[in-house]
Amino acid sequence: xxxxxxxxxxxxxxxxxxxxxxxxxxxxxxxxxxxxxxxxxxxxxxxxxxxxxxxxxxxxxxxxxxxxxxxxxxxxxxxxxxxxxxxxxxxxxxxxxxxxxxxxxxxxxxxxxxxxxxxxxxxxxxxxxxxxxxxxxxxxxxxxxxxxxxxxxxxxxxxxxxxxxxxxxxxxxxxxxxxxxxxxxxxxxxxxxxxxxxxxxxxxxxxxxxxxxxxxxxxxxxxxxxxxxxxxxxxxxxxxxxxxxxxxxxxxxxxxxxxxxxxxxxxxxxxxxxxxxxxxxxxxxxxxxxxxxxxxxxxxxxxxxxxxxxxxxxxxxxxxxxxxxxxxxxxxxxxxxxxxxxxxxxxxxxxxxxxxxxxxxxxxxxxxxxxxxxxxxxxxxxxxxxxxxxxxxxxxxxxxxx
Amino acid sequence: xxxxxxxxxxxxxxxxxxxxxxxxxxxxxxxxxxxxxxxxxxxxxxxxxxxxxxxxxxxxxxxxxxxxxxxxxxxxxxxxxxxxxxxxxxxxxxxxxxxxxxxxxxxxxxxxxxxxxxx
Numbered sequence: 001x002x003x004x005x006x007x008x009x010x011x012x013x014x015x016x017x018x019x020x021x022x023x024x025x026x027x028x029x030x031x032x033x034x035x036x037x038x039x040x041x042x043x044x045x046x047x048x049x050x051x052x053x054x055x056x057x058x059x060x061x062x063x064x065x066x067x068x069x070x071x072x073x074x075x076x077x078x079x080x081x082x083x084x085x086x087x088x089x090x091x092x093x094x095x096x097x098x099x100x101x102x103x104x105x106x107x108x109x110x111x112x113x114x115x116x117x118x119x120x121x122x123x124x125x126x127x128x129x130x131x132x133x134x135x136x137x138x139x140x141x142x143x144x145x146x147x148x149x150x151x152x153x154x155x156x157x158x159x160x161x162x163x164x165x166x167x168x169x170x171x172x173x174x175x176x177x178x179x180x181x182x183x184x185x186x187x188x189x190x191x192x193x194x195x196x197x198x199x200x201x202x203x204x205x206x207x208x209x210x211x212x213x214x215x216x217x218x219x220x221x222x223x224x225x226x227x228x229x230x231x232x233x234x235x236x237x238x239x240x241x242x243x244x245x246x247x248x249x250x251x252x253x254x255x256x257x258x259x260x261x262x263x264x265x266x267x268x269x270x271x272x273x274x275x276x277x278x279x280x281x282x283x284x285x286x287x288x289x290x291x292x293x294x295x296x297x298x299x300x301x302x303x304x305x306x307x308x309x310x311x312x313x314x315x316x317x318x319x320x321x322x323x324x325x326x327x328x329x330x331x332x333x334x335x336x337x338x339x340x341x342x343x344x345x346x347x348x349x350x351x352x353x354x355x356x357x358x359x360x361x362x363x364x365x366x367x368x369x370x371x372x373x374x375x376x377x378x379x380x381x382x383x384x385x386x387x388x389x390x391x392x393x394x395x396x397x398x399x400x401x402x
Numbered sequence: 403x404x405x406x407x408x409x410x411x412x413x414x415x416x417x418x419x420x421x422x423x424x425x426x427x428x429x430x431x432x433x434x435x436x437x438x439x440x441x442x443x444x445x446x447x448x449x450x451x452x453x454x455x456x457x458x459x460x461x462x463x464x465x466x467x468x469x470x471x472x473x474x475x476x477x478x479x480x481x482x483x484x485x486x487x488x489x490x491x492x493x494x495x496x497x498x499x500x501x502x503x504x505x506x507x508x509x510x511x512x513x514x515x516x517x518x519x520x521x
Contacts, residue, residue, distance in 0.1 A: 071519060071521050073404075073516075073518065076404060076494065076495040076496075078494070078495075109496075111496060111500075157516065158496055158516065159404045159406065159495050159496035159499065159514075159516045160495070160496050160497075161494070161495030161497055163495060163497065165497045166497075166501070169497070169501065
C-alpha cells in the first residue's frame, strides 16, 4: 500500500487540485481498507480500490463545502498537462510517472523551508506517518502536523505549482530534491536521547525517497551519488549503537554491517552516470560516498587506507569547504601521519556551539600522552556538549585518563 | 494563471549617479522581464516609485474608525530597503514568476506576492 501512496496522491492532486482534501481522503481510504480487507479479502486491484474510495471522499467533502471554501485558490498545475490528463486519465503509465515527478518537485520546492520540504516529501510522496516524521526531526507530533499543514497552505498561497518546470531549471530543481532528501536522511542520525539515539530506521525512508525519484529520472548524477552516500552510511546503523551507547567506527562489529547495501553503494560509484563532469553538489556527495566506501570495504579497522581518505578529504575541501570536513580530515591525518600531524591539522579550527573539535583534540592529546591538556580539552568538550549520550561518552573517556 | 504583484526594492541613490552603460543594462533587464511575461502571461501595469522621501503615510489615530486622520512624512517603515517599483502581472505559477524576477537587474531584491480575491 505504501508503494502506491505517492502515485495515488499525485493522481488525486492532478484531478482535484485540492492539497487540503486529498491527503485526508487517501488517509481515510487506507484506514477503511485496513478495517475491511482482512475480513472481506484484499481486492484484485488494491490501488484501484483505494483510488475509488479516496475519490468518493473528496467528492463528499466538496459537496458539503460552503461557498466560501469553493472560492479558495486551487493548486496550480501546468495547463497543457491538465487537458492531456483529462483525455487519457490514468491509463498511461508515463503520465502517472510525470504526476509523481510533479509531486516530488512541488514538495521539495525552493520556496519552502528545507525542513518543511523534507517533512512534506516523506508525508506526501511516501505516506510516512506524521508521528514518525516528528520523531525523525525530533519535534512533538502536533508541532510536525502543524508544520506540514502550514507548508501545504504555503504551496497554494504562494503559487507553488504542481508542475514540471522548464528544462533549463529542472537540473537545479532536482539538486534541491537531492538536498531535501539528504536533510531528511541526516535528521535520523542527529543525536537524540535514550532509545531514539539514532532513529536510523527512519533514515531509511529518505533512501526510499531517493529510489522513487531515481525511478523517474534514472540517470540524475546528484541522486545517484546521494543514494550511494546514504547506502554506505546507512549500512553501519546496526553496529553504531550497543546497549544504548554509541560505538566508534573502529570498535564496530563489521559483521553487523549491511554488506548488500555496501555492495550497491560502491557499484553506483563506479557506474557510468558519475564518470563524466559533474556539478559541485554531485561531486561533494560522490566524494563523501567514496570516503564512506573506504571505511566500508576495509576488512578491519587497522586495514583502513587512511592515506586515500586524506586525499579524498583534500578533494572534498576544494569542492565544498566546511569546518566539519576539515575536522574529519584532521582525524584522518592523525591516523595516517600520527597524532602530531593531526593536532597540527586541527589548529585554528572552530565550529560554533559544537563540542566536536574539542573532543577530537582531547582524544589526540590523550594519545600523545599529554594528559593535562587532554583533560582540559575534555572539560571544554563536555561543557559544550548538549546531548546526554555523547556527554556520558566524553565523561567516560576523561575518566580513563586516570 | 495567477495574478502576482512583483515588488522591487532598490537603493534609489544608486540610479542617480549611474553611467549610461549601467542604465542601458537596467533598461535591457526590464525589457527581458516584460518580454518573458508577454510570452507566458499578461503584464497589467507597472510603475517606478518616487524616492521614499516623497512618500506620505496616512493613518487613523489608534487605528480607530472614528480616530483622527494622522498624516506623517515618509514611508510605512524606515528600512534600508524600500519599495522602488512594481509590476502587476498574470503568470501560470510561482516558478514562472521566479524566472521572470530573475531577469531583473541584479541589485534588486524582488518580492513576489500572489493577489487574492476578497469575498
